[in-house]
Amino acid sequence: MTEEIILAGFGGQGILFAGKMLAYFGLMDGREVSWLPSYGPEMRGGTANCSVCISDGTICSPLVTEPDILIAMNKPSYDKFINTVKPGGIAIIDSFLIDDRCERDDIKCFYIPATPMAVENGITGMANIILVGKLVKETGIASAEAIRQALEKIIPPKKANLIESNLKAIEMGQSYGQ
Amino acid sequence: MPDFNKPHALTDVPMHYCPGCTHGIVHRLVAEVIDEMGIEGDTIGICPVGCSVMAYDYFNCDMIEAAHGRAPAVATGVKRANPDKFVFTYQGDGDLAAIGTAETVHAATRGENITAIFINNTTYGMTGGQMAPTTLPGQVTQTTPYGRSTDVEGFPVRVCEILSQVSGVALAERVTVTDPANVRKAKAAIRKGFEFQKNKQGFSLIEVLSTCPTNWGKSPVESLGWLKENMIPYYPLGVYKEGAIR
Amino acid sequence: MERMLMKGNEALAEAAIRAGCKCFFGYPITPQTEISAYMAKRMPKVGGVFLQAESEVAAINMVYGCASSGIRCMTSSSSPGISLKGEGVSYIAGSDLPAVIVNVMRGGPGLGGIQPSQSDYWQATRAMGHGDFQIIVYAPSSVQEMADYMGKAFNMADRFRMPALILADGLLGQMMEPVVFEDKEIKMSDASDKPWAASGHGNRRPHNIINSLYLQADELETYNVERFKRYEKVKEELPELESYLCEDAEIVVAAYGSVARLAKAAVEQARAEGIKAGLARPITLYPYPERELRAACKTAKKVLVTEMSMGQMVDDVRLALECRLPVEFFGRTGGVVPKPSEILAKVKVMKGAE
Numbered sequence: 001m002t003e004e005i006i007l008a009g010f011g012g013q014g015i016l017f018a019g020k021m022l023a024y025f026g027l028m029d030g031r032e033v034s035w036l037p038s039y040g041p042e043m044r045g046g047t048a049n050c051s052v053c054i055s056d057g058t059i060c061s062p063l064v065t066e067p068d069i070l071i072a073m074n075k076p077s078y079d080k081f082i083n084t085v086k087p088g089g090i091a092i093i094d095s096f097l098i099d100d101r102c103e104r105d106d107i108k109c110f111y112i113p114a115t116p117m118a119v120e121n122g123i124t125g126m127a128n129i130i131l132v133g134k135l136v137k138e139t140g141i142a143s144a145e146a147i148r149q150a151l152e153k154i155i156p157p158k159k160a161n162l163i164e165s166n167l168k169a170i171e172m173g174q175s176y177g178q
Numbered sequence: 179m180p181d182f183n184k185p186h187a188l189t190d191v192p193m194h195y196c197p198g199c200t201h202g203i204v205h206r207l208v209a210e211v212i213d214e215m216g217i218e219g220d221t222i223g224i225c226p227v228g229c230s231v232m233a234y235d236y237f238n239c240d241m242i243e244a245a246h247g248r249a250p251a252v253a254t255g256v257k258r259a260n261p262d263k264f265v266f267t268y269q270g271d272g273d274l275a276a277i278g279t280a281e282t283v284h285a286a287t288r289g290e291n292i293t294a295i296f297i298n299n300t301t302y303g304m305t306g307g308q309m310a311p312t313t314l315p316g317q318v319t320q321t322t323p324y325g326r327s328t329d330v331e332g333f334p335v336r337v338c339e340i341l342s343q344v345s346g347v348a349l350a351e352r353v354t355v356t357d358p359a360n361v362r363k364a365k366a367a368i369r370k371g372f373e374f375q376k377n378k379q380g381f382s383l384i385e386v387l388s389t390c391p392t393n394w395g396k397s398p399v400e401s402l403g404w405l406k407e408n409m410i411p412y413y414p415l416g417v418y419k420e421g422a423i424r
Numbered sequence: 425m426e427r428m429l430m431k432g433n434e435a436l437a438e439a440a441i442r443a444g445c446k447c448f449f450g451y452p453i454t455p456q457t458e459i460s461a462y463m464a465k466r467m468p469k470v471g472g473v474f475l476q477a478e479s480e481v482a483a484i485n486m487v488y489g490c491a492s493s494g495i496r497c498m499t500s501s502s503s504p505g506i507s508l509k510g511e512g513v514s515y516i517a518g519s520d521l522p523a524v525i526v527n528v529m530r531g532g533p534g535l536g537g538i539q540p541s542q543s544d545y546w547q548a549t550r551a552m553g554h555g556d557f558q559i560i561v562y563a564p565s566s567v568q569e570m571a572d573y574m575g576k577a578f579n580m581a582d583r584f585r586m587p588a589l590i591l592a593d594g595l596l597g598q599m600m601e602p603v604v605f606e607d608k609e610i611k612m613s614d615a616s617d618k619p620w621a622a623s624g625h626g627n628r629r630p631h632n633i634i635n636s637l638y639l640q641a642d643e644l645e646t647y648n649v650e651r652f653k654r655y656e657k658v659k660e661e662l663p664e665l666e667s668y669l670c671e672d673a674e675i676v677v678a679a680y681g682s683v684a685r686l687a688k689a690a691v692e693q694a695r696a697e698g699i700k701a702g703l704a705r706p707i708t709l710y711p712y713p714e715r716e717l718r719a720a721c722k723t724a725k726k727v728l729v730t731e732m733s734m735g736q737m738v739d740d741v742r743l744a745l746e747c748r749l750p751v752e753f754f755g756r757t758g759g760v761v762p763k764p765s766e767i768l769a770k771v772k773v774m775k776g777a778e
Contacts, residue, residue, distance in 0.1 A: 020429075020600070027429050027602055035429070035600040039455055039538070060689035062599045062682075065763050189631075219627035222493065234633045240622035242492045243635040245515050248485035251477065255489025256622070258473045259447050259497065263624050281485070284478035 001056050003141060004064040006081055007128075008049035009073025009094075014128035017154075018071065019050035021132055021166075024150035025142035026054035034062035047076055054141065069139065071131050073097060073114075092134050094127060110134055112176050118169065126169040133173020185209035187218045191235045198391040198398025201229060201297065203355045205236055207365045208266065208295060211372055212239065221264040222256050224249040226278075228270035229303040247278025250285035253292045264375055266293040272302045275311040275335045282337075282383075289346030289380040289423050293371040296337060299388040300409065307393030311335040314412055319393070334412060338385050342418035348380030350418040354387040354410070356402045363415075370420075379422035387413055427602040432570045432592060433458035435603045436526060439574035440498055441466060442605060444613035445524070447473040447497035449486035451505060454538045455594035456528035459500045470610050480505040484512030484525070491521040492634040494621025496578055496613035500526035502594070503544050504535060506552075513587055514553025518636030520620075520651070522581035524574070526590045528597040531759035539759025540594035542681060545736035548591045549710040556648045558655045560588040560662065561710040563680040567601035573707075584658055586651075591709060593732065595682040595761060655711075664707035665716035669695060673702030675771055676724040678717065678741050679731065680706045682761075687730050689764035694771050701771055709737070714744040724749060726774050730767050731755045 005022060009015045016037050026033035036051040051064035065084065070091040072078040078098045085091055087106040095111035102109045112134055114127035123129075136142055142150070147170060151163045184190075187209035195201045212218050221239040225231055227246035234241035244252040249267035257265045267274075274282050274296050285292065301319055302308040308321040312334050316325040326334075341350040349371050353364035364386055371382030387409050389401035396404055430438070437459045440448070448467060450460040460476065467474035477483035483499045490497040501509060506527045516523050529544050531537035548561050560580050562573040570592060577588035615621040622632045638644035666684075669691060670676055679687040684705040694701035704720040706713050721727060727749050729738040735753045742751050754770040756762040 023429055023600060027427060033429065033600075033602060036595065037598055039594070039598050058688075059601075059685075060692065061686045061764050062601070063595065063686070063761050063763075065765075218625075220624045222622050222624060224489070231637060234635055238631050240625055240632045241634070242489065242622050243519075243633070243637055244488070245485060245511055248481065248488075248512070251482040251485035252489035252492070254475070254482075255447070255449065255486035255491075255497070256493045257489075258475055258486070259490045259493050259495040260623060263493075280478055281482055284482065 002059070003054045003069060003139065004067050005052040005054070005069040005071070006049060006064050006067040006084075007052065007071040008047065008077030008081055011046055011048045013048070013073050014125065015048045015073065016050050018128040018132050019052045021129070021150060021154060022052045022054065022135070022141070024154050025146050028146035028149040028153070029143060031056060032059050034059045036062045047074070049077060069135060071135060073128065073131070075100070090138055092131050092138070094131060110138065112173065114173070117172060121168070121172065123165050123169055126165065129166050129169035130173040130176070133170035134176060135173070136170060137174040185213045187212040187238045189236055189238050193236055194232065195229065196392040198389060198401060199229070200355050200386070200388040203361060204295065204297060204364070204386050204388065205233065207361070207368055208268070209237065210365060211369045214369070215372060215376070217264050220262070221266070222260070224253045224256070224265070224267040226267070226269040226273035228273050230268055230270065230297065231304065233268050247273050247276070248281055249273065250278065250281040250290070250292070250294065254285055254288070254290050257290060257292050261291070261378070264372065266295060268295045269297065270303070271296070271298045271300065271310040271312040275337050283340070283344065286341055286344045286381045286383070287346045289348070291375050291378045292381060293368070293375050294381070294383040295368065296383055296385040297388045298337070298385055298413065299390040301390050301393045303390050303393055307390070314408055336413060337383070338418040341383055346381050346423055347383065347419050348374040348423050349382035349384070349420050351420070352385040352387065352413060352415050352418065354405065354415060356406055374422065377422065379424055387415070425604050425607055427604055429600050430567060430603050431458055431598060431600050432567045433528065433597040434462045435567045435571040436500070436574050436590065436592070437462035437466070438605065439571035440524070440578070441470055441472065442608060442610055443496065443575040443578040444611055445472070445496045445498050445578060446612040447475070447490045447495060449475050449477050449483040449490070449497065449499050451477050451480050451483050451501065453502045453505045455530055455540070455597050456500050456502045456526065458597070459526065471612055480508035481511065484509040487523050488512050488516050488519070488521065491516060491523040492519070492621065493623040494615025494618035496582070498524040498526065500528065502528045502530045503532050503541070506544060506547065510553040513559070514555050514557065515636055516587045517553065517557035517559060518555060519634050520585040521587070521634065522585055523587050524577045524581055524590065525587060526592065529591065529593040531757065537759040538594065540682060540732060540761055541757070541759055542593055542683060542732040543734070543736065543757065544591070545709065545731070545733060548589055549712070549740070552589070557651060558710065559586055560584070560658060561591055561708065562588065563591045563707060563709050564596065565681055565684050565705060567596070567599065567603045570596060571603050571605065580662065584654060591681065593682050659711040662708050663711050663713035663716055665713035665720065666705040666707060667716070667720040668703040668705070670702035670704060670720040672700055672723055674700040674723065674725045675774055676702045676704050676721050676727050677767065677771065678704045678706070678727060678729045678737070680709060680737060683730055683732055686762055686764045687767055690767035690771060693764065693768050699771060699775050706737070712740045712744060717741065717744045721745060721749060727751045728770060728774060729753050730762060730770070732761065733757055
């Protein structure tokens with residue numbers, strides 16, 4: 001079983017960090033993982049995306065071209081990747097930043113106004129993590145324990161207070177639309 | 179009492195330098211300083227590409243032959259790995275002030291604790307007397323057959339003056355070896371450079387105005403006269419910067 | 425032993441430190457800058473040296489100096505910067521010094537691009553600098569291998585007294601994967617096992633000279649011949665190739681580095697579709713694993729070479745197979761990463777054309 005994920009948006013939205021978090025979820029569950037960023041000048045303020053693979057076996061290609069899961073956080077990314085999602089796959093979309101509604105009926109789309117949700121809940125800048133929470137909810141990609149362990153791993157001890165706010169963001173994503 | 183025996187830091191290999199060339203004197207001065215400081219076993223010398231390319235055969239300390247112009251970078255590599263050893267480069271004008279300008283200036287800006295012995299004889303000696311960065315205006319060389327034109331070839335590089343503006347430099351001094359008094363001053367400058375190095379006080383460079391009788395087409399004595407009359411006015415002797423940087 | 429998630433560039437750097445690399449001399453260039461950044465942070469804490477040089481030229485010459493004094497050291501860069509290091513690599517080889525150089529390749533020629541590429545294969549294996557010399561070239565294919573082959577590169581460079589090159593690419597350098605390091609105390613190298621080093625003779629031995637200048641032609645010839653004889657030993661012992669599903673393969677796909685992973689995905693898909701495909705992945709690019717490749721192609725009817733270039737390793741495949749099998753090529757260049765589906769499509773065409 002392999003999950004291939006693309007996360008895409010603007011530089012500064014925490015796209016690469018969200019991808020890293022997903023990779024750590026897999027790592028903590030003892031699975032094989034890979035994380036591959038787009039890199040270059042476009043990372044500074046332009047578009048940013050990364051490929052994440054989480055698998056029970058060897059990961060051949062770390063570069064995802066046809067994702068099972070897409071997280072899109074801006075319009076250019078949505079336009080670029082929505083038609084690459086595998087049939088049967090899912091797309092998680094920040095509906096505040098992307099007005100479009102997908103017309104494909106072979107994939108499942110979830111629309112979440114993650115950006116204003118983050119602002120309203122005092123966790124501005126964590127829209128990316130809210131979307132990760134939704135991903136966790138829809139795919140069951142990580143255990144609750146792996147999530148906490150991963151956060152403890154990637155958030156430096158100096159910023160330990162951020163663990164709780166990240167957990168809160170994940171929880172918001174998980175419970176959205178319930 | 180001057181000691182006329184060969185310094186221990188020089189080997190018995192006969193030097194290949196042309197008659198009247200001042201490389202031999204400068205080699206000896208460096209070797210005397212090494213002897214007097216008792217540091218031969220802790221010294222690593224870096225030779226350039228140019229006439230002194232085979233200096234590794236003449237110095238008794240461990241020696242490394244560098245690519246053209248790269249001696250200060252090579253010296254940096256040795257020194258950073260062995261901060262308690264003495265490291266000197268021995269370079270000519272083409273090596274230090276043309277192809278290796280970046281390496282020279284940046285070793286100086288970093289305040290590398292190394293000593294550069296810089297032989298300025300206004301010419302590329304080994305390749306047969308072409309224009310050097312330090313060739314004087316009007317000077318005839320193989321590649322400036324009508325004399326160096328500042329309109330075409332630009333102006334000679336004054337290394338000590340440039341390095342006097344560089345914060346990492348502990349010593350930038352220009353000397354010559356035309357007569358015993360100047361030879362003594364040159365040796366004192368080289369000693370000063372090694373002392374700065376010993377105390378880890380920054381980059382030191384000793385520029386030695388030197389002769390190249392063969393490529394200048396002059397006798398050794400004429401060459402010394404030409405140096406005094408033509409080079410010293412353009413490259414005044416003296417201390418351009420002195421003082422520990424750390 | 426903890427599984428850590430690290431970028432390939434960082435794993436390389438950490439592995440170098442664990443291999444006792446005391447000095448790192450570098451210059452920033454995408455996509456390898458993380459190596460410098462990691463070294464800058466870590467070296468001072470383990471008693472090592474990190475120095476950002478004024479140029480690639482200076483950096484490789486610092487390596488030359490440091491290696492001359494018998495200390496394990498390295499530099500890293502990406503394609504355009506590696507061209508600048510060519511001079512220094514030649515001097516290092518000509519002076520019989522051990523050192524490790526890393527090339528995290530990007531698209532070329534010229535300033536090219538910054539996306540992953542394999543277009544420096546010829547340079548790495550044939551023309552790292554002027555003159556008659558050969559070096560050791562490793563091509564890792566995962567973050568774990570970036571770490572493993574770093575240690576190996578240092579050991580082999582020391583053992584055979586020659587430069588070793590890690591030929592990676594932007595994809596391997598930038599990606600994160602789990603990596604495991606052996607629990608071992610970090611011990612910085614010294615010159616104690618290198619009697620030839622120019623580290624100060626301490627008045628205990630004649631002076632050592634590190635040099636590549638031999639003005640007598642027959643003397644230079646003698647040194648070159650000795651070096652090539654030494655390389656014969658390298659050729660006997662070092663060649664490595666991973667062969668995957670090649671036992672009964674009719675079509676063998678040959679690929680190295682990151683592209684081998686993509687080719688593996690294509691091979692697996694081909695197998696799922698009933699095509700007997702296999703993967704032959706050279707791990708040493710020089711010496712080239714000729715025997716190993718011939719063994720992997722034993723049942724093959726055709727060979728497909730796939731690279732992120734216009735076709736460079738394909739020459740070595742043809743040489744190794746002595747033109748006994750048809751060898752075809754599929755590549756993407758300029759920083760475009762081939763898709764497994766593209767490689768699979770080519771395999772299918774080759775199968776169909778039988």
